[in-house]
Amino acid sequence: MANLPFFWQTWVTGLIVLGLIFLLVLVLRIYFAKDEHEDEIVWDGDLKEGSAPAPFWWFWLITIALFYSVIYMIFYPSYGNYNGLFNWTVAQNYAESQAKIDDEYYKKLTLLQTSDELSLKKNPQAMRLASNIYAQNCATCHGKDAQGQDIFPNLIDQDWLWGDKSEQITHSIAQGRKAIMPAWGAVLEDQAVNQIAAYVKSVSTKDGQNDTKKHADGKAKYQQFCLGCHASNLTGKTLLGAADLSDDIWLYGGDLDAIKHSIKFGRRGVMPAHKDRLDALQIKLLTAWLQKSRIKTR
Ligand code: HEC
Ligand code: HEC
Structure with missing residues (x-):
């Protein structure tokens, strides 16, 4: 905390002390001074207009509040450069509780x-x-x-x-x-695409596997163009992100048209x-x- 120059330090302390004394005198006067205002106005015979002090418990309330402020000012920093007997500061209190929170956080982390x-x-x-x-x-x-x-x-x-x-x-x-699944549309005729797609589909659905002749062309072309990435048993290669084509689980769709589309136009999935x-x-x-x-x- 910035230090106040001596003049202001004295000024502030003086104001506080004077303020407190003024309050005390005021309260004592209100409750204990003799009422000198005899010239009160009387209405309707018995309705008097004067100035009566607030109920007496207010006196105790104010006295306790005054007493408390004095005690507080002795122990805690409350004016000028005085730090209080406890030498307590807001910054220090904040730092301590912050350190405790940090401690727990980093322990968990x-x-x-x-x-x-x-x-x-x-x-x-x-x-x-x-x-x-x-x-x-x-x-x-x-x-x-x-x-x-x-x-x-x-x-x-x-x-x-x-x-x-x-x-x-x-x-x-x-x-x-x-993922880079190349587009084969420029390389393969539609007929070849259809044959390969039918072969892939038959393997994934375990359908017509025994009918080796039916998909012989498709299989041959698969081995020529696709085997490098999707492996000979169609299970794919994780190193290339090449999909497993044998498990009938499809990212881009498993009907013949979707498979043909994958082959003709390729697929480029990007995980950021x-x-x-x-x-x-x-x-x-x-x-x-x-x-x-x-x-x-x-
Ligand atoms: C250079 C390696 C490579 C070659 C060669 C390749 N693929 Fe692919 N293929 C991939 C990759 C990688 C993916 C995954 C694409 C993605 O995730 O976006 C894929 C995906 C596919 C899919 C979509 C799978 C799904 O789950 O929807 C099909 C179908 C497919 N390929 C068939 C073929 C066929 C048939 C051939 C041969 C004509 C072939 N691929 C050749 C790498 C290749
Ligand atoms: C912008 C969309 C996008 C966001 C966001 C995204 N991903 Fe992906 N992620 C993808 C795509 C597309 C693929 C498939 C890539 C491919 O085709 O090979 C993927 C693939 C993956 C894979 C590989 C899956 C496999 O079969 O091998 C994992 C794991 C993954 N993501 C996890 C996450 C996690 C965890 C987050 C969040 C931190 C996340 N992704 C956020 C789009 C996204």
């Missing part, structure tokens, strides 16, 4: 930061935090319950484009993902990187929360 995924999953407070982070940052695309919508994948099923291990999920969130928007702890919490929310079907 450190606990979360040093927790592994398993204990985070078991910590209801951490999971509530994670679900809030999800609602604020991810729900617009992946849906309220993380079950996906439109072209945004379900995050709690068993089908993962980029892998379901914690490191892979963390990577998806922090670094983002750019969140490493600049979320800190490491938030990403860790999200990963744990997604792992916990997963619907186990296996």
Whole structure:
């Protein structure tokens, strides 16, 4: 606190003391001085107009208030440079309570930061935090319950484009993902597209698998153009985010037309990187929360 110069210090102290004495004298006068105003007006014979003091308990109230202010001023800083016998300051009091709050906050934060995924999953407070982070940052695309919508994948099923291990999920969130399914319209004739699509569909629905002849052309072309990314058994490659085409779970639709569309025009799903928007702890919490929310079907 800034120090007052001596003159003002004296000025302020003087004013306070004078003010208090004035109040005291005033109160004593009101209640105990003899009433000198005999010349009161009388109305209607017995209705007198004078000045009577307020009820007597007011006297005690004011006396106690005065007494209290004096005691307060002795112990606490209340005028000029005087700090009070307790040497109490607002700034110090604030700093102390702030330190206490900070202490608890950082204790909790450190606990979360040093927790592994398993204990985070078991910590209801951490999971509530994670679900809030999800609602604020991810729900617009992946849906309220993380079950996906439109072209945004379900995050709690068993089908993962980029892998379901914690490191892979963390990577998806922090670094983002750019899927590149090339457009084959310029390379393949419509007939070839139809053949491949029919083959893919037959594998995913386990339909006509024994009829090897029926999809022989489609299979041959699949192996020529698609195998590099979607693997020979159509299960896809998580390293490339190439979808599993064998499980009948589709991001862009599983009817023949949608599959043909995927082949002809390609698909480019983009998961934006969140490493600049979320800190490491938030990403860790999200990963744990997604792992916990997963619907186990296996
Ligand atoms: C360069 C690698 C690559 C090649 C080659 C490739 N794909 Fe893809 N494919 C992908 C990726 C990556 C995705 C996921 C796209 C996304 O998530 O936006 C995908 C998605 C698809 C989908 C959509 C899956 C869904 O869930 O809706 C179909 C269908 C598909 N590919 C079929 C094919 C066929 C048929 C071929 C061969 C003609 C082929 N792909 C060749 C990388 C490839
Ligand atoms: C602007 C829309 C958008 C937002 C916001 C978004 N995502 Fe995504 N995310 C996508 C898309 C699109 C894909 C699919 C990319 C692809 O096709 O490969 C994806 C893919 C993912 C994947 C990989 C899924 C898989 O099958 O491997 C994970 C994990 C993921 N997102 C988590 C999150 C989390 C957690 C958040 C919130 C921090 C989030 N996303 C926010 C659009 C979004």
